[in-house]
Amino acid sequence: MELLNVRSLNKSYGAHVALKDFNLSVEQGLIFGLLGPNGAGKTTFIRIVNQIIEQDSGQILIKGEPLKMRHVRNIGYLPEERGLYKAMKVKEQLLYFGQIKGLKKQDAKERITAWLDKLDLSRWKENRIQDLSKGMAQKVQFIATVLHQPDLLILDEPFSGFDPVNAEIIKNEILELKRRGTTIIFSTHRMESVELLCDHIAMINQAQKILDGPVKTIKNEAKTNRFRVKIIRNEDRNVVPWGDMEMKEGHEEFTMDLNGRQPNTLLTELMGYGEILGFEEIIPSIEEIFIQKINESHAR
Amino acid sequence: MPGKIFLVIKREYLARVKKRSFLLATLITPLIFPTILGLFLWIALSDPSTETPILIEVVDENNAYFLESNEMYTFSYGGLNPEEAKNLVQDGQRFGFLYIPELNLERPQGITFYSEETPALSMVSSLEASLKQKIEEFRLFASGIDPAVLSSLKTNVNIQSIIVGEPGGERVSNSIVNYAVGFLAGILIYTFIFVYGNQIMQGVIEEKSSRIIEILVSSLKPFQLMMGKILGIGAVGLTQFLIWIFLISAVSSLVMGYFGMKMPQQQMLEMSGQEGLFPETGQESIAEMVQLVQGIDFLQLTITFLIYFVGGYLLYGAFFAAIGAAVDSPSDAQQFMFPVTIPLLIAYMGLFIFVLDDPNSRVSYWLSIIPFTSPVAMMGRVSFGVPWQELALSIGLLVAGFLSTTWMAGKIYRIGILVHGTKVGYKVLWKWLKDSG
Numbered sequence: 001m002e003l004l005n006v007r008s009l010n011k012s013y014g015a016h017v018a019l020k021d022f023n024l025s026v027e028q029g030l031i032f033g034l035l036g037p038n039g040a041g042k043t044t045f046i047r048i049v050n051q052i053i054e055q056d057s058g059q060i061l062i063k064g065e066p067l068k069m070r071h072v073r074n075i076g077y078l079p080e081e082r083g084l085y086k087a088m089k090v091k092e093q094l095l096y097f098g099q100i101k102g103l104k105k106q107d108a109k110e111r112i113t114a115w116l117d118k119l120d121l122s123r124w125k126e127n128r129i130q131d132l133s134k135g136m137a138q139k140v141q142f143i144a145t146v147l148h149q150p151d152l153l154i155l156d157e158p159f160s161g162f163d164p165v166n167a168e169i170i171k172n173e174i175l176e177l178k179r180r181g182t183t184i185i186f187s188t189h190r191m192e193s194v195e196l197l198c199d200h201i202a203m204i205n206q207a208q209k210i211l212d213g214p215v216k217t218i219k220n221e222a223k224t225n226r227f228r229v230k231i232i233r234n235e236d237r238n239v240v241p242w243g244d245m246e247m248k249e250g251h252e253e254f255t256m257d258l259n260g261r262q263p264n265t266l267l268t269e270l271m272g273y274g275e276i277l278g279f280e281e282i283i284p285s286i287e288e289i290f291i292q293k294i295n296e297s298h299a300r
Numbered sequence: 301m302p303g304k305i306f307l308v309i310k311r312e313y314l315a316r317v318k319k320r321s322f323l324l325a326t327l328i329t330p331l332i333f334p335t336i337l338g339l340f341l342w343i344a345l346s347d348p349s350t351e352t353p354i355l356i357e358v359v360d361e362n363n364a365y366f367l368e369s370n371e372m373y374t375f376s377y378g379g380l381n382p383e384e385a386k387n388l389v390q391d392g393q394r395f396g397f398l399y400i401p402e403l404n405l406e407r408p409q410g411i412t413f414y415s416e417e418t419p420a421l422s423m424v425s426s427l428e429a430s431l432k433q434k435i436e437e438f439r440l441f442a443s444g445i446d447p448a449v450l451s452s453l454k455t456n457v458n459i460q461s462i463i464v465g466e467p468g469g470e471r472v473s474n475s476i477v478n479y480a481v482g483f484l485a486g487i488l489i490y491t492f493i494f495v496y497g498n499q500i501m502q503g504v505i506e507e508k509s510s511r512i513i514e515i516l517v518s519s520l521k522p523f524q525l526m527m528g529k530i531l532g533i534g535a536v537g538l539t540q541f542l543i544w545i546f547l548i549s550a551v552s553s554l555v556m557g558y559f560g561m562k563m564p565q566q567q568m569l570e571m572s573g574q575e576g577l578f579p580e581t582g583q584e585s586i587a588e589m590v591q592l593v594q595g596i597d598f599l600q601l602t603i604t605f606l607i608y609f610v611g612g613y614l615l616y617g618a619f620f621a622a623i624g625a626a627v628d629s630p631s632d633a634q635q636f637m638f639p640v641t642i643p644l645l646i647a648y649m650g651l652f653i654f655v656l657d658d659p660n661s662r663v664s665y666w667l668s669i670i671p672f673t674s675p676v677a678m679m680g681r682v683s684f685g686v687p688w689q690e691l692a693l694s695i696g697l698l699v700a701g702f703l704s705t706t707w708m709a710g711k712i713y714r715i716g717i718l719v720h721g722t723k724v725g726y727k728v729l730w731k732w733l734k735d736s737g
Contacts, residue, residue, distance in 0.1 A: 047514075047718075050514075050517075050518040051518065052514065052517050052518055052718065053718065069521075072518055072519070073519070075518070077514070077515065077518050079511055079514040079515065081511040081514070082511065083507075083510035083511035083512035083513070083514070083515070084510070084512060085315065085506075085510075085512060086510070087315065087319070088315060092314075096307065096311050097515065097519075099307050100304055100307055100308075100516070100519040100520055101519050144515065145515075
């Protein structure tokens with residue numbers, strides 16, 4: 001089922017176009033990656049969905065209804081630039097954010113206790129934010145985002161500022177939320193985190209969408225039909241059908257096009273030249289696809 | 301939705317009231333005045349020099365001017381010449397000596413006071429007054445008038461002003477008491493607007509620069525956020541103010557009680573209970589004071605004070621919120637402070653130059669009607685008595701004033717809080733004001 005539908009959204013700041021004829025469809029229960037370099041228009045889009053700013057034109061539907069302030073209460077938003085009241089205590093702060101999102105005081109308190117336990121912050125609940133490390137404050141901010149159990153979670157660069165251990169903890173929480181049916185929009189310019197988490201991605205560059213689809217499909221379409229081969233060549237085979245070889249310790253490596261052949265055919269062929277240590281298809285990473293797409297869109 | 305404004309008010313209120321600095325400022329500030337007062341009283345009472353009179357040698361070439369010694373000064377007439385008197389002063393046996401040359405009664409000249417230390421101003425004027433009186437007596441004699449007859453003819457006139465047509469009868473008014481009340485109330489409102497207005501601005505800048513605002517405006521309307529902040533901080537101010545009133549009266553009466561004096565109010569209360577029991581002589585002035593203070597309508601004064609206190613704060617508070625939203629840091633805020641400070645300064649100076657001087661002048665009237673100056677200026681007038689029509693007009697305009705400044709500030713606030721790193725000038729503010737529907 002479609003949770004979010006965005007139709008020809010436009011937004012400009014003076015002469016600067018932040019979003020141009022932007023369309024998007026987000027299925028319920030997926031992790032949706034919104035990728036793009038800094039300044040591409042990701043944050044503008046997120047702010048419009050959160051009703052922080054208004055679009056110049058275009059429409060946003062949530063479960064088929066035009067987006068209103070009451071829908072926003074069902075959104076959890078973690079802004080890229082994190083902010084908490086520094087002089088406020090962890091518990092009070094979470095209670096405040098929970099209550100302005102419409103939680104009852106008692107419910108909020110119970111959930112806060114559970115989350116603080118889960119993220120190992122219970123000891124700090126009476127401390128002020130200014131006494132916490134950056135990582136701990138980030139965790140508090142994460143709790144503030146998910147406390148009201150939103151249907152839609154929008155995370156802007158969720159891993160920035162986390163050390164690897166805490167990033168892993170947060171990643172697992174995100175996956176846990178997905179299992180419970182939360183739809184997650186995940187905005188980032190760091191591609192390495194996307195491949196593992198996202199089911200579907202859209203790429204934005206210079207206010208426009210340049211790519212949109214399930215991660216698997218995108219990667220399949222980006223296949224180049226080239227294979228990387230590791231071989232210990234028989235000494236009598238001096239003439240080989242491939243180009244440059246790299247000499248490695250005890251073996252050689254090269255890449256080769258299928259050129260219309262089946263992989264098995266190619267492999268059988270190669271086996272005649274020596275002992276095959278490795279034979280794998282080269283699949284570009286999301287980052288490589290992204291860079292390629294950006295270059296294409298600039299060339300146009 | 302109004303529940304959410306309440307949440308914001310509560311947060312703003314508690315976040316400030318729970319701070320240790322609030323507690324300190326609230327407890328220490330009212331202690332400062334009584335402490336200083338107590339300190340001076342203590343110094344004055346324990347100063348030994350006030351107990352023994354100052355010894356002054358008089359060298360009088362006329363042999364006619366005998367100054368009478370009193371609690372402060374003892375005059376010694378040793379028949380010395382100026383050189384001998386000077387030696388006495390240098391030895392420290394006398395504080396100083398007064399030299400009176402042979403005087404021409406028509407034009408007395410050449411009277412000199414010699415001392416090691418510079419004499420206090422009060423000492424010089426006391427000596428001058430004594431000599432003046434003596435010389436005048438001699439001159440009266442010379443013109444054949446008996447000073448005793450003259451003094452029996454002297455009368456004291458005190459004009460008591462009574463305001464007519466007040467409900468509940470005519471009442472005694474006194475300019476000094478009214479002046480003091482107007483002065484205090486005006487200054488309090490002026491200070492309150494500045495101190496708490498600044499807190500609003502700081503708070504908005506904190507939310508803006510720490511980007512908390514992004515989370516807040518996705519849950520609340522910017523207007524709710526702004527109003528919540530203004531009202532919450534206003535409540536902090538009122539709390540602090542009420543605690544102060546309580547503490548100042550409590551501590552002052554303790555301090556004064558310790559030194560054997562009593563706070564005026566307390567005195568009044570005790571006295572008013574036994575009016576008519578005053579002996580005929582000597583107590584009229586106290587009775588009059590009681591009547592004066594009773595003449596002030598404290599209920600009316602308190603209500604008008606609270607209205608102007610809150611109204612003025614809301615009017616300017618909205619401005620401070622808008623300024624906070626337009627800038628990235630407190631130092632950028634300076635450029636926008638001008639339009640806020642100027643009307644407040646006009647009100648403040650107007651209070652001293654025009655309102656307290658003549659509460660019913662044309663300038664005083666306008667200062668107390670225009671919403672930007674009325675909170676300070678009207679408080680200067682109100683204890684002198686203001687027709688209710690004028691009061692109603694002034695309060696009505698003040699309400700209209702803060703509604704419109706809040707409306708305008710809301711527009712600037714809405715856009716400003718999300719704008720970072722842009723140089724914002726008056727032009728930009730005007731554009732925001734026009735653009736936001």
